[in-house]
Amino acid sequence: MKPLNVVILAAGKGTRMYSSKPKVLHTLAGLSLVQHVLNSAAQLLPQNIVVIYGHGGDAVPLSLQATNAQFVLQEPQLGTGHAVQQAMPHLSDGSQTLVLYGDVPLIQHTTLHKMQQAGSGLILLTVNMENPSGYGRIVRDAQHNVTCIVEEKDASDEIKLIQEVNTGILLAPTLQLKKWLSALRTNNNQGEYYLTDIVGMAVADGIPVQTVQPTHEWEIHGINNKSQLAVLERTWQQVEAHRLLLQGVTLADPARLDVRGKLVCGRDVEIDVGCIFEESVTLGNNVQIGAYCIIKNSTIADGTKVAPYSHIDSSIVGDKCLIGPYARLRPGTRLHADVHVGNFVEIKNSEIAQASKANHLSYIGDTTMGRRVNVGAGTITCNYDGANKFRTIIEDDVFIGSDTQLVAPVTISRGSTIGAGSTITRNTPPDELTLSRSKQMTINGWQRPKKK
Ligand code: UD1
Ligand code: CA
Numbered sequence: 001m002k003p004l005n006v007v008i009l010a011a012g013k014g015t016r017m018y019s020s021k022p023k024v025l026h027t028l029a030g031l032s033l034v035q036h037v038l039n040s041a042a043q044l045l046p047q048n049i050v051v052i053y054g055h056g057g058d059a060v061p062l063s064l065q066a067t068n069a070q071f072v073l074q075e076p077q078l079g080t081g082h083a084v085q086q087a088m089p090h091l092s093d094g095s096q097t098l099v100l101y102g103d104v105p106l107i108q109h110t111t112l113h114k115m116q117q118a119g120s121g122l123i124l125l126t127v128n129m130e131n132p133s134g135y136g137r138i139v140r141d142a143q144h145n146v147t148c149i150v151e152e153k154d155a156s157d158e159i160k161l162i163q164e165v166n167t168g169i170l171l172a173p174t175l176q177l178k179k180w181l182s183a184l185r186t187n188n189n190q191g192e193y194y195l196t197d198i199v200g201m202a203v204a205d206g207i208p209v210q211t212v213q214p215t216h217e218w219e220i221h222g223i224n225n226k227s228q229l230a231v232l233e234r235t236w237q238q239v240e241a242h243r244l245l246l247q248g249v250t251l252a253d254p255a256r257l258d259v260r261g262k263l264v265c266g267r268d269v270e271i272d273v274g275c276i277f278e279e280s281v282t283l284g285n286n287v288q289i290g291a292y293c294i295i296k297n298s299t300i301a302d303g304t305k306v307a308p309y310s311h312i313d314s315s316i317v318g319d320k321c322l323i324g325p326y327a328r329l330r331p332g333t334r335l336h337a338d339v340h341v342g343n344f345v346e347i348k349n350s351e352i353a354q355a356s357k358a359n360h361l362s363y364i365g366d367t368t369m370g371r372r373v374n375v376g377a378g379t380i381t382c383n384y385d386g387a388n389k390f391r392t393i394i395e396d397d398v399f400i401g402s403d404t405q406l407v408a409p410v411t412i413s414r415g416s417t418i419g420a421g422s423t424i425t426r427n428t429p430p431d432e433l434t435l436s437r438s439k440q441m442t443i444n445g446w447q448r449p450k451k452k
Contacts, residue, residue: 001116003095004046005174007087010034010102011054011074016225022056024102025063026229029236030260030278033223034060036105038067043109044116047095050087051102060102079192080168081184084177093175096120099195101168104222106236111214115171121208122176122199124149125169127220128213135165136196138211146209149196153189164211166196167220176207244271252291266302290324298329301337315347318354336371353396365389366408370396376420378403401435 014023024034031039034051041049049069053060054077061071072086084099091097098115100107115123124146126138136149137159149166150159172180180198188194202209214220218235221228234255240263241254249265251257256273263277266285275289278296283289287300290308298312303320306312310324314331317323322340329341332349339352342359350367358364360377366389367381379400381392390408394400398412401420406412416428419435428434 002120002173003092004044004116005087005091005095005097006041006044006046006049006100007084007091007097008034008037008041008049008051008069008100008102009080009083010060011052011077011083012103013055014103014224017229018226022053022059023223025056025059026223028105028223028229028233029240029258032063033105034064034102037100037102037107038064038069040107040109040112041098041100042067044098044112046098047092048090050090052083052086078186079190080195081181081193081197084195085181085184085193088178088181091174091178093178095174096171097174097177098171099169101222103224104167104169104220106221106232107169107219108215111212111219112169112171114215115169115212118171118210118212119208120173121210122173122202123171124199124209124211125167125214125220126164126211127167127217128163129165130163132163132165133160136168137162138164138166140164145203146199146211147203148200151188151190151194151196167214168195168222169220170195172198172202173207176202176205261297272308284319293324364392367392367394369394370398370414372396373398373400375400376402376404380405382407395430 010024012023017023017026025032028036038049051064051069051071052074053071054074070090074083074086098112115125134152136151137155138146139148139150139159141147180201183201184193184197186193199209221232223229223232237258240259241251241257244265245251245254248267250270252272257271258276261277261279264282266283268286269283271289272291274292276294280297281295282299284300284302286303288305290306292308293306293310295312298315300317301319304317305322307324310327312329315329315333317335319337321335321338326343327341328346330348333347334351336352336354338355340357340359341347345358345362348365350364352369353371355371356369356373358375362375363380365381365383368391373394382405383389383392392406392408393411395412395414397415400418403421404418405423407425410424411427413428413430415431417433418424419433419437422436
């Protein structure tokens with residue numbers, strides 16, 4: 001196969017989005033529209049990817065900084081043919097050029113691969129539509145060979161009846177493409193350079209024109225407004241949900257799941273309604289996720305149960321833990337096996353060893369906690385003096401009474417017991433009871449004030 005060059009057209013303003021953001025930077029399933037296209041293109045291992053941008057200043061190139069795409073500004077925008085012309089200096093003569101659209105986000109690399117397999121001529125991606133209005137029509141001769149594409153605005157009533165439409169996506173031999181692009185004229189009803197005019201030129205040059213259909217129709221749906229964006233988001237989430245169901249994941253309701261990244265599940269995973277998974281999330285075997293949890297960039301090991309309304313971000317959770325309801329694991333949390341984290345407990349940048357528990361209303365930050373520790377309700381680590389952060393070390397088998405403040409840096413030695421209501425500012429000795437609490441007293445005969 002010849003090397004591949006990819007051109008992604010992304011110069012459109014997206015007037016109908018009513019947004020100050022360029023259209024292709026709106027997100028679907030957590031990624032910008034153009035990033036989806038770039039990811040599909042990258043799977044074909046192309047020689048290069050050229051993004052044609054226009055509106056929004058440098059916003060499009062900046063958003064794709066991490067990729068090795070090249071960027072060309074198209075200013076003014078004189079049509080799809082003019083857009084591809086801007087990429088010509090970056091295209092190598094011996095290659096094939098694939099034209100994609102930054103606002104057609106769900107094109108799959110499998111479909112693009114089918115186009116590559118179809119031959120070395122001009123390959124058009126087409127679909128048959130019940131209602132083809134608005135699209136360019138694929139015109140064929142009596143032998144069913146493609147002869148040209150006619151845009152809706154230039155079409156006769158007879159041509160408007162054709163249901164095979166141009167998706168816009170095409171693959172062309174680059175050397176010929178350059179020649180055809182140079183010959184484009186604007187003698188049409190929109191006064192634009194039409195990329196589609198290269199089809200007639202290919203026919204005239206005796207270059208075979210072939211058509212390929214996408215595996216799924218949603219792959220070629222373009223986004224022009226927020227309504228189409230919302231519909232395509234739901235379509236994609238349904239695809240993701242059914243992929244998970246067919247792998248054996250139990251979803252309480254496939255219509256109430258949002259995967260904004262990559263979700264990998266082991267066997268017998270159960271996910272209740274309303275959960276959102278962001279970036280890369282891995283759930284081990286027999287993991288249960290309760291309703292309305294948000295889990296981002298985290299790994300949860302076998303047999304762990306996450307109760308409803310928990311929020312887990314950039315954390316690693318071990319086997320058989322019990323998390324939530326209403327728990328919050330912030331970045332840098334590492335829980336070993338059998339750890340319990342209950343309601344309104346926040347943990348940040350902390351490691352908690354096996355079988356330790358913080359079941360109610362706590363803040364554990366910048367802490368290293370040993371095994372079998374019991375953290376009483378309302379305990380907090382005071383890790384921040386307003387300028388710097390300090391670590392708290394809690395060794396194995398510590399018991400911390402309720403409503404305790406541990407002022408870091410501090411070490412609670414193994415086997416320590418801390419009396420409830422203490423403020424601990426110095427290291428504690430092992431296996432002893434330590435408490436800091438004023439003595440309880442009673443004032444005999446004291447009278448409550450009475451209303452005058
Ligand atoms: C185009 C096709 C039409 C096809 C339809 C599918 C042409 C002439 N027509 O029509 O056959 O059925 O797509 O949706 O190609 N763009 C630029 N720079 C420009 C013009 C457009 O980057 O100067 C980008 C737009 O941002 C958009 C895409 O190219 O993402 C398509 O442009 P648009 O004007 O929407 O083309 P259509 O008229 O829909
Ligand atoms: Ca369009």
